[in-house]
Amino acid sequence: MSNCEAATEHDKGQAEDTPKKLTRAVSRYPYYRHPLPIRIMHWSNALFLFILLLSGFNIFNAHPALYWGKSSYNDNPPLVELRADENDEGKLSGVTRIFGHDVTTTGFLGASKDSSGELTERGFPSWLTIPDDQWLAMARRWHFSFAWLLVINGLAFVTYSAVSRHLQHDLFPTRKDWRSIGRSFVDHLQFRHPTGDAAKYYNVLQKLTYLLVIFFLLPLMIVMGLGMSPAMDALHPGWVDIFFGRQSVRTIHFVVAWTLVLFVAVHLFEVLISGVWNNIRSMITGYYKVDVEAKHER
Amino acid sequence: MSDENRITRRGLMVRLLAGASVAVLGGCQRLSESSWFPKVLGLGEKTTYKMQRLIVPRKAMAQEFPAQDLSPQFRSNGTAVPNNSTYSALAANSFSEYRLKIGGLVERPMALSLAELRTLPSRTQITRHDCVEGWSAIGKWKGARLSVLLEAVQLKPNARYVVFYCADPMEDDGRSLYYESVDMEDAFHPQTILAYDLNDEPLPVKNGAPLRLRLERQLGYKMAKYVMRLEIVDDFSRIAGGKGGYWEDRGYEWYAGI
Numbered sequence: 001m002s003n004c005e006a007a008t009e010h011d012k013g014q015a016e017d018t019p020k021k022l023t024r025a026v027s028r029y030p031y032y033r034h035p036l037p038i039r040i041m042h043w044s045n046a047l048f049l050f051i052l053l054l055s056g057f058n059i060f061n062a063h064p065a066l067y068w069g070k071s072s073y074n075d076n077p078p079l080v081e082l083r084a085d086e087n088d089e090g091k092l093s094g095v096t097r098i099f100g101h102d103v104t105t106t107g108f109l110g111a112s113k114d115s116s117g118e119l120t121e122r123g124f125p126s127w128l129t130i131p132d133d134q135w136l137a138m139a140r141r142w143h144f145s146f147a148w149l150l151v152i153n154g155l156a157f158v159t160y161s162a163v164s165r166h167l168q169h170d171l172f173p174t175r176k177d178w179r180s181i182g183r184s185f186v187d188h189l190q191f192r193h194p195t196g197d198a199a200k201y202y203n204v205l206q207k208l209t210y211l212l213v214i215f216f217l218l219p220l221m222i223v224m225g226l227g228m229s230p231a232m233d234a235l236h237p238g239w240v241d242i243f244f245g246r247q248s249v250r251t252i253h254f255v256v257a258w259t260l261v262l263f264v265a266v267h268l269f270e271v272l273i274s275g276v277w278n279n280i281r282s283m284i285t286g287y288y289k290v291d292v293e294a295k296h297e298r
Numbered sequence: 299m300s301d302e303n304r305i306t307r308r309g310l311m312v313r314l315l316a317g318a319s320v321a322v323l324g325g326c327q328r329l330s331e332s333s334w335f336p337k338v339l340g341l342g343e344k345t346t347y348k349m350q351r352l353i354v355p356r357k358a359m360a361q362e363f364p365a366q367d368l369s370p371q372f373r374s375n376g377t378a379v380p381n382n383s384t385y386s387a388l389a390a391n392s393f394s395e396y397r398l399k400i401g402g403l404v405e406r407p408m409a410l411s412l413a414e415l416r417t418l419p420s421r422t423q424i425t426r427h428d429c430v431e432g433w434s435a436i437g438k439w440k441g442a443r444l445s446v447l448l449e450a451v452q453l454k455p456n457a458r459y460v461v462f463y464c465a466d467p468m469e470d471d472g473r474s475l476y477y478e479s480v481d482m483e484d485a486f487h488p489q490t491i492l493a494y495d496l497n498d499e500p501l502p503v504k505n506g507a508p509l510r511l512r513l514e515r516q517l518g519y520k521m522a523k524y525v526m527r528l529e530i531v532d533d534f535s536r537i538a539g540g541k542g543g544y545w546e547d548r549g550y551e552w553y554a555g556i
Contacts, residue, residue: 071434
């Protein structure tokens with residue numbers, strides 16, 4: 001503690017004498033930030049989620065509409081619907097209906113070009129689905145086998161992280177973290193990122209986001225997936241009604257999928273603006289280069 | 299100079315990314331068309347089948363609903379009117395000539411009229427029908443319990459599956475009659491019935507008149523409509539495409555619990 005204070009005093013003294021530019025990093029040292037199992041599980045997870053999303057779009061295309069309730073036919077119109085309308089000349093246009101409002105989305109949603117270049121009725125376009133073709137049986141095979149891989153990978157991650165204390169050390173917010181939450185929020189909005197030794201650790205919003213994804217969104221995704229299974233529904237008849245019925249479960253599955261897409265988008269954005277190559281290298285080789293500020297050299 | 303470079307580099311990055319995604323997706327399409335990869339993927343669904351059979355008790359009941367949850371219209375999917383002259387003749391006579399034939403690995407083969415089926419122990423249930431496409435509809439079904447029929451015909455010891463032969467051709471030329479199969483665990487489940495009533499009315503043609511299977515813990519394509527004949531077998535690999543059902547022969551899983 002006293003050492004720490006002394007260093008701060010020392011820094012202040014330095015900072016007053018030296019022009020700002022000179023306090024920037026003069027050297028970098030490699031810090032082993034991500035152990036091998038975490039790196040493997042991170043990239044596996046990325047691949048599995050990618051395949052699950054795109055095969056999921058293919059499955060969704062078999063009936064591109066979402067409902068709320070126990071069934072699809074309950075006097076209420078679908079919440080969201082992708083469809084193709086045909087005009088008098090037989091020309092197709094793609095339409096996305098959201099909460100009763102029609103939006104023309106020709107070429108992307110509702111109607112898009114197939115492999116022969118012909119505009120056809122299709123929920124999500126072929127370049128966004130696995131496989132490319134509208135092929136429900138095959139998309140289900142992709143989806144369900146990669147769902148198993150995702151679950152196995154997730155269980156392995158949680159087990160490893162608990163045993164190696166990665167969870168406790170790196171992911172659970174400390175008391176200090178909780179106090180700095182407001183500042184971390186402002187930092188994120190101003191695209192300010194920790195440098196030097198602070199970059200070795202996750203910041204509090206990062207920790208909370210990862211915990212939300214690991215312990216809420218992904219498990220919810222899996223439970224909602226199982227909730228669509230008529231056999232799993234028989235495990236305890238009526239359990240899907242906790243989530244407002246099977247068609248609501250299907251809708252939640254879809255909404256959580258997009259929430260995960262949003263997470264990945266923000267994650268990639270943060271990776272990009274906080275030292276893209278350093279970040280990517282650290283998730284491949286494990287080593288993150290930490291800036292050493294001249295004033296900190298001992 | 300640096301600006302120009304940056305644009306090219308960024309353009310290159312975008313093109314690389316787009317190229318990579320096309321390669322990955324094209325790769326997934328090609329893998330799907332290969333002879334070996336779908337089999338590898340099939341392991342996932344086999345695991346699902348094993349796990350669900352392990353986790354879900356034999357007699358676990360599918361959810362049943364109060365009348366207020368009934369769908370106003372029970373959607374018809376697949377065949378709405380079978381293109382089959384034998385069937386049309388039966389339908390024209392309100393199925394009075396219809397006989398459900400039960401044969402195969404049984405001691406006492408039978409042929410039952412609709413009137414006879416209606417005198418058998420029945421079950422009425424309001425259940426949710428989940429289509430593989432993703433939609434659900436709720437209907438009230440009444441029908442003869444399949445377990446009662448199977449006990450009446452006395453299964454031989456090697457009986458393993460019930461095969462349902464249907465009247466609806468799946469191709470325009472009248473070929474590829476729909477068929478399905480279930481194992482004995484599902485066949486003897488209390489909610490497994492051969493339904494002749496939907497929403498307190500005789501089953502309409504569009505929903506599978508005169509008789510359709512209800513198999514409440516699996517997806518809709520298992521629930522054969524227009525059922526004409528049951529055959530009890532020990533193996534379905536020699537029937538049609540050998541996968542145990544019309545859609546199974548076209549790549550769908552035989553076990554449709556998910």
